[in-house]
Amino acid sequence: MADNYLGRKMEEYLARPASDRNPRKPLATLGRLLLKNRSHRGYDSRFIVREDQLRRIIEVNTRIPSAQNRQVLRFRPVLSDEAPAILAGIRLGGALPDLHLPLPGTEPNAFIIICSTVAEDRYVDIDLGISAQSMLLQATEIGLNGLCIGSFDRDRIRHEFRLPFEPLLILAIGRGIEKIELIPAGSGDSLAYYRRNGTHYVPKLRTEELIISR
Template sequence: MIETILKKNRSTRGFDETQKIDAETLKKWISYTRYCGSAANRQPLKYCILNEKNDVEGLLALTKWAAALPKEHLPKPHQHPVAFVVILQDTSISNGQFVMVDVGIAAQTILLSAVEEGYAGCMLGAFDSKKVQSYLNLKANLVPRLVIALGKGIENIQLVDCTDSNNYYRQDGVHYVPKRTMDELLIEKEK
């Protein structure tokens, strides 16, 4: 079960804009992050949901996508996400060095929850934090750390073993994601 969901959880950069995600569904996925580990149990993360078209398009303009595919200009017109979850660090709770570990755990939890219900998403770290903070009209202690784009994915994404490069690429309408083999991942203790 977990292997299937993990394999389906691919960074998706093309969405069916007719398939909306309501706020209650987004809140449910975020609620699962309450059960996740947090460094020193500080729980410094907060979340901002955007699922209205104008709000989504406004935030989309502040993000950059698919650095390895600059000629693609993703997401393409009429394939935009229908929702965003912005993960925020509340610096009044914690300004600790492990907050990005919390962010990763929370993001993966939200994405796995979305995939389980037939949706897809993409974690975005390429944005100007100050501009996003201003766009969302946030207090100074709420710092955007990661943006998650969400929607019904329309891309054909395939996992392949790494050969020469681990850069993702597109060929004949398929988005390929190279993954390192188990032989490359495992290191034996030296004797």
């Protein structure tokens, strides 16, 4: 009886239209994450990033490479109640100074300050790049967006947040609201990002431009 029951249920399932079956959620492949992992300079102010979300993003650093395995980076999560202290000293979109980004009402409300326990050197910078990209990919996987901010007053941020280590980079985290498109570029083309009709365009060199011929 049990075998007949299971057989009937399988036949009923296979007879249903494919659209009625429970489709599997698309895998969060690296290719999909890389396409979605764009630098957002405008965010949904109604969405408040939670502490557990920032912790989950920071947690990727327990699983990524580190030069000589020194693991010198440390991270200070900044939630919405402290966000104004960072917003006062940053400006987004350095290549679009006339826009004065972020636009009022689209500011990010969460950040991650990345610090180093040792003096900055080439190995720290390598770790910094791996860490920042990994955290932004993790943010993308959980439905958020982000942006690397390298231009800020390090002394002010260190004093404001009583950081025991030198801050190197700030990640803005939130739910992006911008429309961003990649466009192919050649070696002689301008690589400056720009905006047109509400869309943010980012030129990216084609694969053939990146490969050194034998």
